[in-house]
Amino acid sequence: MRKTDRYRYPFMMTLLVVLHFTVRSHLGDDRVAPDFLLLALLLYTIRAEPGKSAAAGFIIGLLRDALTPVSFGAGALAHTLVGFFSSWAKAVFFAEHVFVRGCLFFAGTWLRNLIVLLVSGKLQSTQVAWELLVWSPLQGLSTALVGIVVLWFFRGWLSPRRPGAPTLGVSA
Amino acid sequence: MGIGTDRYASRGDTLLFLACVGLSIAALSLPPQWRDPLAQGLQQSVLAPFIFLQRQTELLAAARTRYDNVVAQRDSAALAAAFLPELRNENNRLRGLLGLSARLGGGYVSAEILHQPEPTNPLSFVVSAGRREGVRRLAAVVSPEGLVGLVASVGEHSSVVLSWAHPEFRASAIAQDGSVVGIAAPHGADGPNVWLLELQGVLYRRQVLPGTVIVTSGLGGVFPRGIPIGVVLEPSSEEKGWGRTYLVRPAVHPAALSHVMILTTPRPPGADLRNAFTTPQDSGATGEVPPE
Numbered sequence: 001m002r003k004t005d006r007y008r009y010p011f012m013m014t015l016l017v018v019l020h021f022t023v024r025s026h027l028g029d030d031r032v033a034p035d036f037l038l039l040a041l042l043l044y045t046i047r048a049e050p051g052k053s054a055a056a057g058f059i060i061g062l063l064r065d066a067l068t069p070v071s072f073g074a075g076a077l078a079h080t081l082v083g084f085f086s087s088w089a090k091a092v093f094f095a096e097h098v099f100v101r102g103c104l105f106f107a108g109t110w111l112r113n114l115i116v117l118l119v120s121g122k123l124q125s126t127q128v129a130w131e132l133l134v135w136s137p138l139q140g141l142s143t144a145l146v147g148i149v150v151l152w153f154f155r156g157w158l159s160p161r162r163p164g165a166p167t168l169g170v171s172a
Numbered sequence: 173m174g175i176g177t178d179r180y181a182s183r184g185d186t187l188l189f190l191a192c193v194g195l196s197i198a199a200l201s202l203p204p205q206w207r208d209p210l211a212q213g214l215q216q217s218v219l220a221p222f223i224f225l226q227r228q229t230e231l232l233a234a235a236r237t238r239y240d241n242v243v244a245q246r247d248s249a250a251l252a253a254a255f256l257p258e259l260r261n262e263n264n265r266l267r268g269l270l271g272l273s274a275r276l277g278g279g280y281v282s283a284e285i286l287h288q289p290e291p292t293n294p295l296s297f298v299v300s301a302g303r304r305e306g307v308r309r310l311a312a313v314v315s316p317e318g319l320v321g322l323v324a325s326v327g328e329h330s331s332v333v334l335s336w337a338h339p340e341f342r343a344s345a346i347a348q349d350g351s352v353v354g355i356a357a358p359h360g361a362d363g364p365n366v367w368l369l370e371l372q373g374v375l376y377r378r379q380v381l382p383g384t385v386i387v388t389s390g391l392g393g394v395f396p397r398g399i400p401i402g403v404v405l406e407p408s409s410e411e412k413g414w415g416r417t418y419l420v421r422p423a424v425h426p427a428a429l430s431h432v433m434i435l436t437t438p439r440p441p442g443a444d445l446r447n448a449f450t451t452p453q454d455s456g457a458t459g460e461v462p463p464e
Binding site: 017057062076 | 185202211215
C-alpha cells in the first residue's frame with residue numbers, strides 16, 4: 001500500500017459528506033436525489049467489521065435525526081441495522097462484482113427508508129406505499145448509480161482491509 | 173447461521189451492534205423535553221459546519237437565481253428603453269394627427285400603414301382604408317408634417333399608396349411665399365441623396381434660397397394647395413433644359429410613419445391648407461424672399 005492511500009479513503013468519505021450538504025439539494029426532487037451520506041456508510045461497510053459499521057451507522061443516523069427531530073431515533077436505528085447487515089452480508093456473500101454492489105446500495109437505501117417509515121409511523125398507509133414502491137426505489141436507484149460511479153472513479157482506493165478478503169475491483 | 177458467529181462477526185461486533193440498537197430505541201423513546209435539546213446540541217456542535225456549508229450553498233444558488241433575474245430585468249428594461257423614443261414619436265405623431273384633423277375640419281379618413289418588410293415598402297405601401305371608407309383614387313395622402321403621396325389604387329377596405337419616393341410620383345409645387353413654381357419629383361439617384369426630392373422646372377432666372385419651404389400648388393386638381401412637400405437644400409448639380417433643379421428635403425419620410433390621413437373630399441378651388449400643417453423647419457433657412 002502506498003503512503004498516500006491512507007489519505008485517499010478519508011478524502012473520499014469527506015467528499016461524499018460535502019457533496020451531501022452542497023450538491024444534493026440541487027439534484028432534483030429530495031425523495032429521488034442520491035443519498036451521499038448513506039452511500040458513504042455503505043462504502044465504509046465494505047472495509048469495516050460489522051460492529052464498527054453498526055456504530056458508524058448509529059452515529060450517522062443520530063446526526064441525521066438531529067436534522068429531522070420529528071422521528072428522532074428512527075434514523076439511528078435504521079442506519080445501525082443497515083450498516084451492520086451490509087457489512088455482514090458483504091462478508092457472507094463475498095461479492096466483488098460491481099452489479100452486486102449496486103444491488104447492495106439499492107437494497108440498503110430501500111431498507112433504510114422502510115425501517116424509518118415503519119419505526120417513525122408518521123405517514124399514512126397510502127403515503128407509505130408510495131414511498132416504498134415509488135420514491136424509495138428511485139432513490140435507491142440513484143444512490144446505486146452514484147455508488148457505482150464512485151467505485152469506478154476511486155477504484156483501488158476502496159480495497160478491503162479485512163484480513164483474508166480479496167482485492168476489491170469494479171470488474172468481476 | 174447466527175449473526176454472531178465467529179466466522180462473519182465477532183462477539184464484539186454483535187455486542188456493539190446490540191448496544192447501538194439499544195441506544196437507538198432509547199433515542200426513539202426520548203420525551204420531547206430531552207429529545208429537542210439533544211437535537212439542538214448536535215445541530216450547534218457536530219452538525220454546525222455542515223449546516224453552515226449547506227446554508228452557504230443555498231445562498232449561492234439563490235444568489236445565482238437572483239443574478240439571473242436581475243439580468244433578465246435589466247435586459248427587459250434595456251429593451252423597453254430602446255422602444256421608448258419610438259413610442260414617444262408615435263405618440264407625438266398621433267397627437268399631430270389629432271391636431272391636423274381638427275385643422276382640416278373634415279373630408280378625410282385616417283388609416284394605418286400596413287408596413288411590409290420588403291425594402292421597397294417606402295415607395296408604395298398599403299393603408300387600412302378603402303372604398304368603403306370613402307377613399308378614392310388619386311386622393312392626397314398626408315401626415316401632420318406634409319405630403320406623403322397619393323392613392324394609386326383602391327380596394328374594398330384597403331388602398332395602395334404611391335409615396336413621393338416612387339419614381340413615377342410628381343406633384344405641382346410652389347414656394348410657400350408663391351415666388352417659385354415647379355414640379356416636385358423624387359431625386360432617385362443612388363447614394364446618400366436617394367431619399368430626397370427634386371424641385372424641377374424652376375425658371376432659369378429664378379433662384380431659390382436654401383431653406384425655402386415648398387408646398388403643393390394646387391394646380392392640376394390632384395393635391396390641394398398648401399400641403400408641405402419639403403425644404404430646399406441646394407441647387408442640384410444636374411441642369412435639365414432651360415430650368416433649374418433644386419434638391420428638396422422631404423417634409424416626411426414614408427418609412428417613419430405609422431398612420432396617415434387620406435383626403436376624401438375634393439377641396440374647392442383656391443382652398444389653401446398651409447395653416448393646417450406643421451411648417452417644415454431647416455437650419456439653413458434664411459426666410460428671405462428669393463430675388464425676383
